[in-house]
Amino acid sequence: MKSSRERAMVPPADFRSYYGRPVLKAPVWNAQEIGGYFFLGGLAGGSALLAAGADLTGRTGLRRATRLIAAGATGLSYAALIHDLGRPSRFIHMLRVIKPTSPMSVGTWLLSGFGSMIALTAAGEASAVVPPRLSRAAGLGAGLLAPALVTYTGVLIADTAVPVWHEAHREMPYIFGASALAAAGGLAAATSPTAEAAPARAIGVLGVVAEQAVEHTLRRRLGIVAEPLTQGRAGRFITAARWTSRAGAALLAASAVRRSRTLDVAGGLALAAGSLLMRLGYVHAGTASAQDPRYTVEPQRNNGLDVAAGGRGALGGVQAAQAGLDARGSDAAVRDHPRQAPDRVERAEDRDAVARHRAGQEHGAAQGRHQRPA
Amino acid sequence: MTSPRMGFFTDTSVCIGCKACEVACKEWNAIPDDGQSLLGMSYDNTGGLGADTWRHVAFIEKPVTADGRTELRWLMSSDVCKHCTHAACLDVCPTGALVRTEFGTVVVQEDICNGCGYCVPACPYGVIDQRKDDGRVWKCTMCYDRQLGGQEPACAMACPTKSIQFGPLDELRERAAERVAEVPDARLYGADPDDGVGGAGAFFLLLDEPEVYGLPPDPVVTTRDLPRMWRHAAIAAAGVAVAVVGSFLGSRR
Numbered sequence: 058m059k060s061s062r063e064r065a066m067v068p069p070a071d072f073r074s075y076y077g078r079p080v081l082k083a084p085v086w087n088a089q090e091i092g093g094y095f096f097l098g099g100l101a102g103g104s105a106l107l108a109a110g111a112d113l114t115g116r117t118g119l120r121r122a123t124r125l126i127a128a129g130a131t132g133l134s135y136a137a138l139i140h141d142l143g144r145p146s147r148f149i150h151m152l153r154v155i156k157p158t159s160p161m162s163v164g165t166w167l168l169s170g171f172g173s174m175i176a177l178t179a180a181g182e183a184s185a186v187v188p189p190r191l192s193r194a195a196g197l198g199a200g201l202l203a204p205a206l207v208t209y210t211g212v213l214i215a216d217t218a219v220p221v222w223h224e225a226h227r228e229m230p231y232i233f234g235a236s237a238l239a240a241a242g243g244l245a246a247a248t249s250p251t252a253e254a255a256p257a258r259a260i261g262v263l264g265v266v267a268e269q270a271v272e273h274t275l276r277r278r279l280g281i282v283a284e285p286l287t288q289g290r291a292g293r294f295i296t297a298a299r300w301t302s303r304a305g306a307a308l309l310a311a312s313a314v315r316r317s318r319t320l321d322v323a324g325g326l327a328l329a330a331g332s333l334l335m336r337l338g339y340v341h342a343g344t345a346s347a348q349d350p351r352y353t354v355e356p357q358r359n360n361g362l363d364v365a366a367g368g369r370g371a372l373g374g375v376q377a378a379q380a381g382l383d384a385r386g387s388d389a390a391v392r393d394h395p396r397q398a399p400d401r402v403e404r405a406e407d408r409d410a411v412a413r414h415r416a417g418q419e420h421g422a423a424q425g426r427h428q429r430p431a
Numbered sequence: 432m433t434s435p436r437m438g439f440f441t442d443t444s445v446c447i448g449c450k451a452c453e454v455a456c457k458e459w460n461a462i463p464d465d466g467q468s469l470l471g472m473s474y475d476n477t478g479g480l481g482a483d484t485w486r487h488v489a490f491i492e493k494p495v496t497a498d499g500r501t502e503l504r505w506l507m508s509s510d511v512c513k514h515c516t517h518a519a520c521l522d523v524c525p526t527g528a529l530v531r532t533e534f535g536t537v538v539v540q541e542d543i544c545n546g547c548g549y550c551v552p553a554c555p556y557g558v559i560d561q562r563k564d565d566g567r568v569w570k571c572t573m574c575y576d577r578q579l580g581g582q583e584p585a586c587a588m589a590c591p592t593k594s595i596q597f598g599p600l601d602e603l604r605e606r607a608a609e610r611v612a613e614v615p616d617a618r619l620y621g622a623d624p625d626d627g628v629g630g631a632g633a634f635f636l637l638l639d640e641p642e643v644y645g646l647p648p649d650p651v652v653t654t655r656d657l658p659r660m661w662r663h664a665a666i667a668a669a670g671v672a673v674a675v676v677g678s679f680l681g682s683r684r
Binding site: 073075076078079080081083084085086103107110113114143144145147148150151153154157158162203204205211212215216218219222223226227228229233235237238242255256257260263267343350353354357358 | 470478489519523525526528543545547548551555557559560565567568640642643644646649654656659660661663665668669670674676678681683
């Protein structure tokens with residue numbers, strides 16, 4: 058077979074799995090709750106920063122709006138976090154240790170410190186019970202913790218074995234931090250007096266530009282592992298997020314030129330919606346990448362082959378010499394129809410293969426072997 | 432530690448796929464029934480490790496052609512929690528529910544776990560999982576209770592062919608090094624202390640590539656990259672602060 062010879066010259070990009078079953082366990086988190094938590098935490102932190110700035114520059118309308126948004130978002134994010142636990146009544150166990158190796162532990166402590174300060178600030182904004190000085194000090198303290206609060210969530214999801222999340226560990230804190238600025242700037246612009254909203258617009262637009270720039274480099278760097286970001290439900294969310302954010306940024310930029318309440322509200326809400334869609338998209342992409350063994354096996358296998366060629370020795374986990382490369386080349390040549398809907402066809406192929414093996418017919422493809430479309 | 436580090440050496444070349452380990456594990460640990468389903472892919476109707484499956488026997492029907500005839504070659508392997516030297520589940524657990532025992536194994540304290548689920552996607556082998564109706568996570572304890580009583584784990588005791596061997600990890604590694612030289616096509620998986628998880632406390636002799644058994648070919652503990660992640664987060668946080676300060680300085684009333 059001529060085609061098989063040609064294939065054998067160039068190592069085929071195929072991989073094997075156990076009947077197409079996932080290697081990893083997908084996150085058990087509820088996508089809405091955890092995506093919502095990332096969004097609300099980002100919104101809370103970004104708003105607290107804006108509130109601190111507004112306080113220091115005497116923009117009382119902007120200060121009031123952002124303090125209340127920050128407090129509300131913090132409360133809701135706490136609720137989402139606790140509700141998503143398998144045992145919500147045991148939330149307090151989070152506070153029995155402080156573990157730098159656990160971003161969730163670090164984040165819980167951050168959120169607790171931030172939350173108590175922002176609650177004090179918002180109470181001062183809403184009533185005279187809290188002295189203005191205390192309210193201001195708490196607000197500035199929350200502003201100091203806020204940058205960490207909006208970026209730690211990037212570390213939280215990157216510190217997993219989920220292929221898309223982990224491979225993106227360099228970019229995630231930047232993307233989530235920028236997304237937080239976009240959401241907070243947007244909602245602040247939408248809810249504060251037009252005359253005071255200039256910094257909010259700038260922060261919102263800056264957030265969108267930074268987020269999309271980093272996302273662009275991320276997708277180029279990740280190669281095949283970036284596929285789940287562009288496919289299926291995750292792809293739809295992220296594409297929608299991108300265009301919603303762009304439209305929102307354009308509206309806010311227009312409002313910066315000729316101030317308009319309508320533009321501020323429309324643009325600001327679009328930025329917040331874009332941020333929420335983006336978070337949900339990344340949560341779904343992570344789940345999709347964990348469910349498909351290809352995104353686990355192929356990057357690890359390719360590392361191994363590179364290393365074998367470079368002579369570091371055996372694969373990390375496998376000590377015996379691997380003659381797998383040649384074997385894979387000849388085996389893979391047998392089945393070469395391109396896949397259209399990767400997941401479904403893959404499983405159908407597995408079932409076919411099982412049936413054929415059982416029937417004892419002639420074939421050469423090893424079971425559980427999958428091919429990538431050329 | 433008073434005890435040497437204990438481990439499992441699962442020699443899949445002598446596994447006969449009897450599933451006695453699965454049954455013994457469920458019985459001893461009183462693991463709840465997780466339903467019966469026919470997966471229709473092989474004699475494996477368990478599918479994989481999970482909250483209610485701490486030993487899982489994989490069946491791989493592999494076609495082999497010899498003398499012009501193609502026949503099935505069966506690979507069977509009993510999978511289990513790897514009890515990693517560098518355990519991601521333990522690292523990321525925010526409550527301290529996951530601990531390292533005096534036997535060098537990794538165990539969930541069920542009275543501490545609050546079901547945050549962080550360990551589930553952190554495990555590079557897809558072992559630990561959440562029990563839905565219970566909310567907490569569960570996995571192999573290497574029969575911590577039996578070990579405390581000087582007994583070997585239930586799966587190793589039930590294994591009729593000594594495919595599952597339990598003992599001090601050092602001894603098991605020596606034994607495995609001898610065995611791998613005897614068996615054609617054999618390779619050790621998880622026995623190398625220099626691999627991405629610092630070597631597994633439960634390692635395997637395999638007859639094909641790891642992914643064929645549903646194992647990741649070159650797993651790495653995710654927290655290896657955590658210092659770099661925190662560094663990026665710090666830079667990103669500084670960037671966020673600068674962006675906000677700049678926006679206020681650059682905005683006129």
